Amino acid sequence: MSQSVISRWNPRELALTVLFLAPAVVGLGAFVIFPLFQAVYLATMGSDILGNPTRFVGFQHFEELFTPDFGAVLARTAAFTLMVVVAGVVLPMTLAVPLSQRLPGMRVFRTLFTLPFAYSASAASVVWLLMLNPAMSPVNWLLQLVGVAAPGWTTDSGWALVTVAGVTVWMVSGFNLLVLAAGLAGLDEQVLEAARIDGASGVRHFTGIVLPMISPSLFFVIVTTTLTALQSLGQPQVMTDGGPNGATSTLVYSIFNQAFHNNNSNYGLASAQGLVLLIVGVLLAAVQFGVIERRVHYR
């Protein structure tokens, strides 16, 4: 810091700086940064029956993270996240591309398609439970029409995770479509026209010209969808309560289950699992920013 910058400070501006930064720093410090350290401390503590951290248990909770049970939780979380990200990006893309054509009525369609964005996790979960409830299910009815027997969407452990992922895809598709459509709307017409004259068409035109041009939007959608999927609680908790037989017990559901479900109050293990969630999130972001973003084409 050079001398001249320091000498230009005046007390009034310094006071203003502190005053302006204080609310955000205090809020984030007290409820984001400090709790992180506290989570590390809690992870080494055992709880009494009321959940108060009372005794030091060392690495016991971390050892429980290296069990097959928790390995299954991580595998489930990975499968769930992968399904949601792939389908949650590809499906909106198959809608955003036709919507970017200059045809009448496209604005109405785009507005309609973003409506699922209004649903909260619990609202979407309850509505989809009814959609899949055999007593009224329009989905099962459609399957019957084509002669397929509907599976037990939320009761069959082979299907439950797929069902919960499908509902999550439905929830994120609205926002993702919004972002992808905005990316496609910002494309440079002249470049597209030049490519067309050069004979690029169909799939090659899309993968070679359009995709690289909207890669910033695509990247943004992939990162936000990954985080949403990784942090989903409402869908597995409301639709299946982690079941059947733990088939939908993802990492965040497991945190909720250990700490708050049925007065379990196992705050130590939940905190240790929370730290795993943090590390997984940071690693995923590092990979996405390090590997994928290098291929993102910014104008």
Next chain:
Amino acid sequence: MTSTFTYIWLVVAAVVLLFPILLTVLGGFLPSIDLLRQPPNLLGHYTVDSYIGALRQTVVPLLPAFGNSLFVGLVIMLAHLATSCLAAYALVFLRTPLRTPLFWLFMATIMVPYEAIVVPNALFIRSLGIGDSRFALVLPFLANGFGVFLLRQAFRQFPGELRDAATIDGCGHVRFLFTILLPGCRPAIAALAVWSFLQGWNMYFWPLIISSTNNSLNTLQTAVFALRSNDSADPGLLLAGITITLLPTLLLVLFGQRWLVRGFTAGAVK
């Protein structure tokens, strides 16, 4: 010819993707005889009984929950706007020696998933002794790193000549912020407002924890879950309840999406 295929595909996708929304809104107007059929008869006997029933039922009172949700959405929105505006202003326009480390600190908080620190926060709120007040629902969410980031991007794009002209005219920081900068950055501020309200209104994990010890702190989101857990709930009642939780957010998504797109694509995508 290809445009015909485009329309066919879009109509099919619209029917599939929007049917749950149609069922939500219409289902609340139908008696369970029409709903409990495969497929549900959406052309049945329309009545407002379920809406009245949903508002009157006493198992999980919805009106106080509506008040709590509104409180959560509005307080979080206003608090995000206030804390983010001030912090972003300091980061862009005030000479702070800690400018860069503070910016990275704010960015780092975006990376922390809320679910990773929910246990210490719940214990902290309980130890403060405010677990029974509405403030427990919002206190951990008054500041937000993403808001600071979004507004910092917007403030940095503000034309430097306007800033210089204001300084020469003797315009101080506070007056510049409120009379020139904020009106000039309306799209970003509107985007943050819409986003923050949706975040607060649709929040689920935290209200679930807070209201588990005190039912009067149910928000609409946890109330809907509690309604569904109650075995006697009929589908019409549930759907009417959900439509009530959707009213503000459907309106926001319908009318606020232009702001969302403009604010986000300027700040976050580029």
